[in-house]
Amino acid sequence: xxxxxxxxxxxxxxxxxxxxxxxxxxxxxxxxxxxxxxxxxxxxxxxxxxxxxxxxxxxxxxxxxxxxxxxxxxxxxxxxxxxxxxxxxxxxxxxxxxxxxxxxxxxxxxxxxxxxxxxxxxxxxxxxxxxxxxxxxxxxxxxxxxxxxxxxxxxxxxxxxxxxxxxxxxxxxxxxxxxxxxxxxxxxxxxxxxxxxxxxxxxxxxxxxxxxxxxxxxxxxxxxxxxxxxxxxxxxxxxxxxxxxxxxxxxxxxxxxxxxxxxxxxxxxxxxxxxxxxxxxxxxxxxxxxxxx
Numbered sequence: 001x002x003x004x005x006x007x008x009x010x011x012x013x014x015x016x017x018x019x020x021x022x023x024x025x026x027x028x029x030x031x032x033x034x035x036x037x038x039x040x041x042x043x044x045x046x047x048x049x050x051x052x053x054x055x056x057x058x059x060x061x062x063x064x065x066x067x068x069x070x071x072x073x074x075x076x077x078x079x080x081x082x083x084x085x086x087x088x089x090x091x092x093x094x095x096x097x098x099x100x101x102x103x104x105x106x107x108x109x110x111x112x113x114x115x116x117x118x119x120x121x122x123x124x125x126x127x128x129x130x131x132x133x134x135x136x137x138x139x140x141x142x143x144x145x146x147x148x149x150x151x152x153x154x155x156x157x158x159x160x161x162x163x164x165x166x167x168x169x170x171x172x173x174x175x176x177x178x179x180x181x182x183x184x185x186x187x188x189x190x191x192x193x194x195x196x197x198x199x200x201x202x203x204x205x206x207x208x209x210x211x212x213x214x215x216x217x218x219x220x221x222x223x224x225x226x227x228x229x230x231x232x233x234x235x236x237x238x239x240x241x242x243x244x245x246x247x248x249x250x251x252x253x254x255x256x257x258x259x260x261x262x263x264x265x266x267x268x269x270x271x272x273x274x275x276x277x278x279x280x281x282x283x284x285x286x287x288x289x290x291x292x293x
Contacts, residue, residue, distance in 0.1 A: 019055030046237015
């Protein structure tokens with residue numbers, strides 16, 4: 001008999017906390033757990049990459065530690081800093097005492113400020129470490145990150161080498177604004193996260209908005225799928241779908257085709273630029289509504 005990968009267990013755990021993964025994502029998360037490897041999630045903004053980390057932390061009842069990457073991010077902002085103000089106060093308070101004793105005191109744990117990467121390897125229970133939008137960081141920071149993810153230890157000159165208490169579950173996300181290095185890709189497992197298909201997006205709506213009508217959830221998912229196929233500057237993400245679904249459910253709408261004016265007026269939940277708003281005219285909305293079952 002063929003060997004079956006137990007990704008259904010992962011899918012069930014995530015579904016229990018409101019995240020509906022597809023089979024490939026559930027498999028990638030199972031492999032991440034089994035191999036203790038970082039998982040790189042790539043895809044358009046809004047497809048739910050960051051939400052994977054949040055759901056994983058909830059599913060394992062553990063802490064989510066997030067490092068938001070940006071251009072110019074350096075090691076001190078990501079790893080640790082010294083509390084310089086408290087150090088200065090301590091130096092003033094100990095004026096006239098032995099200089100080496102003062103130095104030893106101010107460069108101790110008391111004055112150490114943990115940043116996300118250091119905090120993630122010092123937890124008693126393995127956290128989920130989310131390194132969000134790693135493609136926005138510089139290549140130099142990416143090289144440093146690669147070293148940390150390989151050894152899960154850091155060297156602090158004043159304190160020595162700090163080895164991980166526990167190994168965090170590491171998820172990196174990328175929107176593809178910059179090509180990541182081959183070295184980082186080799187270090188990680190990889191999964192491309194796409195927009196959900198109609199059925200899965202309907203299930204996501206039902207999961208997040210339990211009181212919504214099933215037929216309406218399917219209509220909304222169908223309509224959003226059609227809108228994403230239009231020539232828009234920014235396609236609506238899953239979060240926008242949920243906002244729109246909550247709005248329509250709150251207005252007690254049952255069938256989209258019965259309320260074309262309301263549908264068009266509330267599309268501002270989905271379109272987020274002036275250019276896209278001008279393209280989503282009443283005529284376009286009516287045309288798309290005609291295709292919704």
